[in-house]
Amino acid sequence: MQIFIDSGDIDEIREAMSWGVVDGVTTNPSLVRAASLKRGIVDLKEYLSEICNVAGRGRPVSLEVMGTNCEQMVKEAKIIYDKFNTVAKNVVVKIPVTTKGIEEDEFEGIKAIRQLDSRGIPVNATLIMTPMQAMLAAKAGAKYVSPFLGRIDDYVRQKSGINFKKEDYFDTTTLRRNANDDALNFNEGILSGIELLLRIRKSFANYNIKAKVIAASIRNTRQAEESMEAGAEIITAPYEVIKNMTLHTKSEEGIKLFVEDAKKAKYSELFS
Numbered sequence: 323m324q325i326f327i328d329s330g331d332i333d334e335i336r337e338a339m340s341w342g343v344v345d346g347v348t349t350n351p352s353l354v355r356a357a358s359l360k361r362g363i364v365d366l367k368e369y370l371s372e373i374c375n376v377a378g379r380g381r382p383v384s385l386e387v388m389g390t391n392c393e394q395m396v397k398e399a400k401i402i403y404d405k406f407n408t409v410a411k412n413v414v415v416k417i418p419v420t421t422k423g424i425e426e427d428e429f430e431g432i433k434a435i436r437q438l439d440s441r442g443i444p445v446n447a448t449l450i451m452t453p454m455q456a457m458l459a460a461k462a463g464a465k466y467v468s469p470f471l472g473r474i475d476d477y478v479r480q481k482s483g484i485n486f487k488k489e490d491y492f493d494t495t496t497l498r499r500n501a502n503d504d505a506l507n508f509n510e511g512i513l514s515g516i517e518l519l520l521r522i523r524k525s526f527a528n529y530n531i532k533a534k535v536i537a538a539s540i541r542n543t544r545q546a547e548e549s550m551e552a553g554a555e556i557i558t559a560p561y562e563v564i565k566n567m568t569l570h571t572k573s574e575e576g577i578k579l580f581v582e583d584a585k586k587a588k589y590s591e592l593f594s
């Protein structure tokens with residue numbers, strides 16, 4: 323299982339790489355904008371090159387296009403790939419699975435993925451919210467598909483009138499107990515991000531699909547752990563969420579006691 327950092331902040335990415343267990347980076351326009359506001363980025367090309375460099379060879383960096391029709395997305399993807407892949411040979415271009423909502427045609431994303439795959443440009447299909455979107459993206463040639471687990475949890479909770487904070491774990495068993503069947507049918511029967519992930523994994527296994535599944539939009543450790551259990555090849559999570567993965571109150575209590583007892587047992591004599 324691989325862990326990617328979901329961030330546009332170079333300092334976070336640099337520190338995450340120093341931990342030795344982070345295998346790649348995912349960015350999106352919102353993350354780059356947040357980094358830009360925080361850091362006052364002057365030269366975006368230089369900044370993104372540095373992100374590719376800090377991640378280094380063998381650790382994929384997903385960079386997203388901004389266009390919404392097939393032609394624009396393919397053109398931008400080629401520019402992104404040519405410009406940044408020379409740095410560390412690690413660029414993956416992120417393409418939204420559909421741009422419906424802005425474009426009339428539902429298939430702009432899928433067509434772009436197909437064209438980029440035929441040109442040998444690796445694609446991470448983003449904004450995946452259903453198993454069928456994941457399957458279409460994989461059929462079109464995406465190397466990675468990114469279901470947005472947290473945003474599905476947000477959607478289900480909003481529709482169900484459940485109050486929550488962004489980082490809250492979502493226990494769907496409560497929802498299942500309290501709702502009648504009709505009330506559970508609004509999202510193709512998918513009641514959580516983890517259910518979406520499980521269904522994609524099962525569908526891909528049925529047809530021996532090779533695209534890797536990136537569990538994205540991860541909000542807390544328990545969701546990351548459930549993604550692991552569900553067999554996500556990759557989990558991409560924000561800096562703070564990855565840091566929290568190391569924590570447990572009994573670990574903190576335990577280390578304090580060990581340090582105290584080591585002093586009392588004169589452990590320092592071992593190292594002199």
Ligand code: E4P
Binds near residue numbers: 349468472538558
């Ligand atoms: C994935 O690649 C996206 O960048 C990301 O995980 C979105 O997460 P969010 O829903 O927390 O914005």
